[in-house]
Amino acid sequence: RDKNMKKLFTLFFVLMAIATGAKAQDDMAGTPLNFEAIEDETEVTITNPLGLTLEYSVEGGSTWTSENSSTITISAPTAETKVCLRGDNEAYGKPSGESTTITFDKDCYVYGNVMSLISSTDFATLTTLTSSSTFRNLFWKNEHFVSHNNKELVLPATTLTNGCYYSMFHQSTISRAPELPATVITSSCYSHMFSYCKNLTAAPELPALVLEDECYYAMFEGCTSLTQASALPAMELAWECYDNMYRETAITEAPALPATTLVYSCYYGMFWDCASLVTAPVLPATTLAKDCYEYMF
Numbered sequence: 001r002d003k004n005m006k007k008l009f010t011l012f013f014v015l016m017a018i019a020t021g022a023k024a025q026d027d028m029a030g031t032p033l034n035f036e037a038i039e040d041e042t043e044v045t046i047t048n049p050l051g052l053t054l055e056y057s058v059e060g061g062s063t064w065t066s067e068n069s070s071t072i073t074i075s076a077p078t079a080e081t082k083v084c085l086r087g088d089n090e091a092y093g094k095p096s097g098e099s100t101t102i103t104f105d106k107d108c109y110v111y112g113n114v115m116s117l118i119s120s121t122d123f124a125t126l127t128t129l130t131s132s133s134t135f136r137n138l139f140w141k142n143e144h145f146v147s148h149n150n151k152e153l154v155l156p157a158t159t160l161t162n163g164c165y166y167s168m169f170h171q172s173t174i175s176r177a178p179e180l181p182a183t184v185i186t187s188s189c190y191s192h193m194f195s196y197c198k199n200l201t202a203a204p205e206l207p208a209l210v211l212e213d214e215c216y217y218a219m220f221e222g223c224t225s226l227t228q229a230s231a232l233p234a235m236e237l238a239w240e241c242y243d244n245m246y247r248e249t250a251i252t253e254a255p256a257l258p259a260t261t262l263v264y265s266c267y268y269g270m271f272w273d274c275a276s277l278v279t280a281p282v283l284p285a286t287t288l289a290k291d292c293y294e295y296m297f
Contacts, residue, residue, distance in 0.1 A: 028154045030124040032061065032116035035083040035102075036109040037076035038146065044083050044108070046072040047101045052092065055120060057084040076108075084112075086120040093136025095163060101137050104144040110174075111151035114138075128159040136166045139174070147176040154178060160186045167192040175199040180206065187212045187238075196222035203230040210234060211241040218244040227276070229255045237266045244269040254281040261285065262292040269295045 035044050046054065053068040058076060061084050074083050085102075093099030114135065115123040139145055147153070155178045157164070166188055174197050180190070185208045194200055200223045206216070211234050220226055226249040232242070237259050246254075247269050254277060257267070262285045271277055272295050280297060 028111060028152045029113055029156065031112040031151075031154075032120075032123065033085045033114055034110070034112040034151075035076070035085070035104065036111070036148070037079050037081045037083075038107040038109065040078050042076040042079075042081070042104060042106040042108060044074040044076065045103050045105070046074070046085075047103075048072055049098050050092070050094070050100065052087060052089045052100060054085060054087045054089075054117075056086075058082070060084070083108075084116075086116040086123070087118070088120050089117065091131035091134045091136075091161075092117060092138060093133035093163075093166070095133050097136075099133065099137040099140075101140050101142075103139075103142045107144045107146050109146050109148040109151065110139075111148045111153050113154040113156065115154075115156060127156050129157045129161045129164050132162040132164070133166060134161055134164040135168050136163055137170065138168050139172045140167055140170050142169075142172040145169070145172045145174050147174055152178065155180060158182045158184075160184070160189045162186050163188040163191065165190055165193045167195065169194050169197055171196040173197070173199050175201065177202065177204040180204050183207050183209065185210075185212055185215050188214045188217065190215055190219045191217040192221070193219050194223060195220065198222070198224050201225050202228040206230040206232060208234060210236040211238040213239040213241070214243065215241050216243075216245045217241075218247065220245060220249055221247040223249050226250055227252055229253065231255050232257060235259050237261070237263050239263055240265045240268065242267050242270045244272065246270060246274060247272040249274055250276045252276045252278070254279070257281050257283060257285075259285060261287040262289045264289050265291040265294065267293055267296045271297050 055064040055066050057064045115126045119126050160182050191214050195218050221244050229251045232255045
C-alpha cells in the first residue's frame with residue numbers, strides 16, 4: 001500500500017509539473033521574443049548575413065525600429081531593459097550554413113515566442129514552419145544566454161522542416177530547454193540543437209513515434225551537466241537517428257529503446273563517454289543493420 005501511495009504522489013507531482021510547464025508556455029505564446037538585460041549598458045548583436053529585415057523595440061513594443069544591415073546592434077542602457085524582436089521572414093538560415101545569429105555582450109534573460117521572427121502579427125497562434133534551416137544557429141555560441149526562472153522561451157511549432165533547429169543553441173549557456181511539442185519530425189530537425197550546452201541539466205520531452213534521418217543527431221552531445229535523458233518511444237527508426245545523441249553527457253539512466261527493427265547507424269555512439277551511466281538499456285531488436293550498435297557505449 002505504501003508503495004502504491006508513493007507512486008500516486010509521484011504521478012501527481014509529475015502531472016502538476018507538466019501542467020505548470022504548459023501554463024507557462026501558454027502565458028508566453030503572445031509575447032514576442034525578448035532579451036531582458038541583467039546589467040546596465042548591455043548590447044545585443046544580430047549578425048544578419050542574409051540581409052533580412054528585422055524590427056526591434058526597447059520600449060516594450062510601443063515603438064519599433066526596422067533594420068536589414070549585415071550587423072544590427074541594439075543597446076539596452078539599463079538593467080531590466082527589454083529588447084523585443086520580430087520579423088516576417090520564413091527562415092533565418094540556409095542548409096549551406098549561412099545564418100542569423102544573436103549574441104549579447106553581458107548576461108540577458110531570453111524568453112517569449114520565437115515565432116515572432118516568422119510573423120510579426122500572428123505569432124501567438126503560429127505553429128507551422130515552412131522553410132528549411134528556419135532557426136539554424138540562431139543562438140550559436142551565445143555565452144550570455146540566461147534562462148529566466150518564471151518566463152519561458154517558446155518554440156511552439158508542430159509542423160517542422162528539415163534542419164529547422166539545427167545547432168540553434170550550440171555551445172550557448174542555456175540551462176533549461178524549451179518544450180518541443182512536435183510529434184511528426186523531419187530530417188536533421190534537432191541535429192546538434194543543444195550540443196555542448198554545458199549548463200543544460202535535463203532534456204525536453206521528445207514525443208515523436210516515427211523518426212527521420214539524423215533527426216536527433218548529436219542533439220545533446222557534450223552537455224556535461226545533463227543528467228536526465230528524454231524518453232524515446234519511437235518504434236520506427238531512421239538512418240543515424242540517435243547517432244551521438246547523448247555522447248559525453250552525465251546521464252545516469254539510459255532511456256528505453258523499444259524498436260525491434262534497426263537501421264544504419266541508428267545507435268552509433270549514442271552513449272559514448274557517458275561515464276555516469278552504469279546500466280545499459282534492454283536491447284530488444286531482432287533485425288539489425290550496419291553500424292547500428294557501433295561505439296554505442
